[in-house]
Amino acid sequence: MSDQSAAVADEDERIKEVSNLRKAMIRPELGSICGTILVFVFFLLVARDSGMFAADGILNWGIVSAQFAIIAVGACLLMIAGEFDLSVGSMIGFSGIVIALMSVTWGFPMWVAIITAFTVAMAIGWLNGYLVIKTGLPSFIVTLAFLYILRGLTIFAATAATNKTIIGGVREVAKGDWLAAVFGGKIFAGLFVWLAELGVVETFVAGTRKGQPVIDGIPMLIVWALGLIIFAHIVLTRTQFGNWIYASGGDAQAARYTGVPVNRVKIMMFVFTAFCATVFATCQVMEFGSAAADRGLLKEFEAIISVVIGGALLTGGYGSVIGAALGALIFGVVQQGLFFAGVESSLFRVFLGAILLLAVILNTYIRRMITGEK
């Protein structure tokens, strides 16, 4: 008996052994990992023969997922830092129009237009953050104001300058521009030709591109998405700044006491969100060859939903970039999968609402488990 008590002297008798299952459960990504598996199993069963999992099918939902992921990464870090940005969607429309106006209408080189769009958008992101910090108002209200201000300005600028809300002809201006290629180009084209020769990737059997592989490269959009996910994940989990992001959202006052520059962290996250929105906008403008004043509608909510599915708490201080990325993947797969499966696409919104509700309930439960509340 005494031997036994000596052996466990290092252990606290009041602490129960925690099972690995429970440990796994309190990871923020858990919900989104389960969701991803579920979604893939579902569509493998339902839409297997529709071409959804052929090379071009994968690219199809890969692009849509990447779009969600780019804005979700920004929204994720911002939400962990304890704030929201509802102006993301309007920012996408705004940045796109800035690029098209500058390059097509006013004849600046494409790279000048893109850099200007990034500068202006990030300045507005900074203003968002500055106003939230200075006024102490909820970011919900401040960025809601910018949702309307930016959308209105975008439509006004486009119609005042061109009498249209859609500005085309971007592709012609972008041709040969080094910076445009960073957003609109494709990489690994050679790889797919080689894969097509091996027969791994199908080739077009008719038309002008007969004999070419159905995929002519990985779009830069996907490269940006992966790059941003990896960058944000490393910053959040492996750096000092990441700890400050968690701390700022977990309890801003407590963080300030220990010397964390909370205001700077939060404002930087607003700027980063604006950066991500502009990456999205630039890729989209390059892909479509046009900008439209109504682009990005409701994107702010889709970003936030991806983040919440990824296990982040709406109240801040907890979450995961990998989770948010998986949330975006679930989004992309379901949105395109319903199309492949031939299901009425309006049901996608029903799915969105339902999965959002489920995710929030699960997150609240997990939070109680972490903090030991009942």
Add this chain to the structure above:
Amino acid sequence: MSEPIIQMKNIEKHFGSVIALNGVSLDVLPGECHCLLGDNGAGKSTFIKTMSGVHRATRGEIFFEGKPLDFARPRDAIAAGIATVYQDLAMIPLMSVSRNFFMGNEPLKKVAGISFFDHDHANEVTVQEMKSMGINLRGPDQAVGTLSGGERQTVAIARAVYFGAKILILDEPTSALGVRQTSNVLATVDRVRNKGIAVVFITHNVRHALAVGDRFTVLNRGKTLGTANRGEITPEELQDLMAGGQQLATLEGSLGGTV
């Protein structure tokens, strides 16, 4: 007798038309536990926030190790060695103990020229420091939310001591704790004091103050009512001072000296 590590002279702090502090003086010696007593609203919190750089004094002088000092930010005070453990603890429940322990002072290691948070080092130090304070963690990644109030208090104190605090300011550390947790915290205070660190212990509980205090300063309505040494003052006298000299005698009689 050694030199005071910090001297606060006639500190005044005004918030608009409200005079929160109206000439408060206090000095703290290394290795002593200086209790700052006062009723709610006496200005205790404002005073220690001035000491720790959260507020700037409207008037008055502060000398730190003999040199005049003017902190612009809490970070300056922390860098100088003034650490504060607030009532609300400055702990973030959703974050792990080790992330909390190093919050604002993250250990870094360079990989390929980029600074990364050195989690291994942080975890190792956290477990070790907690053990030396008598707390066995389930793991360094355990969330602070799962710790009891007394344990959180101890984590906060251990953190301050680890980061080289010369002055440790404790804002009502025992006010929300049970009996056993209180005695744990008081024992921790004693342990810290024996390391030569000056402790400023804020409380409105006379018994807790007398249990560990070397000197006692009473604040009332933004003013100091003098400093007394241990053994020179009775609990009743302290209690009366805190109440602003009003006789609590009648009340005390009926409460049996339990206040």
